[in-house]
Amino acid sequence: GARLAGTSAMIGALQRLRSEQGVPVNMPDSLTAFGINAGLKKGLAGLFMSHPPLEQRIEALRRRG
Numbered sequence: 001g002a003r004l005a006g007t008s009a010m011i012g013a014l015q016r017l018r019s020e021q022g023v024p025v026n027m028p029d030s031l032t033a034f035g036i037n038a039g040l041k042k043g044l045a046g047l048f049m050s051h052p053p054l055e056q057r058i059e060a061l062r063r064r065g
Contacts, residue, residue: 002061011061018054 002010051057
């Protein structure tokens with residue numbers, strides 16, 4: 001994503017996602033069963049995340065320049 005859109009644009013998009021994480025979402029149980037939810041995964045559940053937490057992704061992009 002950052003290669004196509006640019007690092008700054010990708011950081012902005014991730015920050016927007018992060019700012020909306022606390023917004024409650026009425027998600028059907030059928031979707032939460034697939035692990036689609038707004039909450040952060042911690043502990044053992046975090047091992048199965050397909051992407052690192054947003055803060056780690058933003059920091060990696062900042063270090064990359």
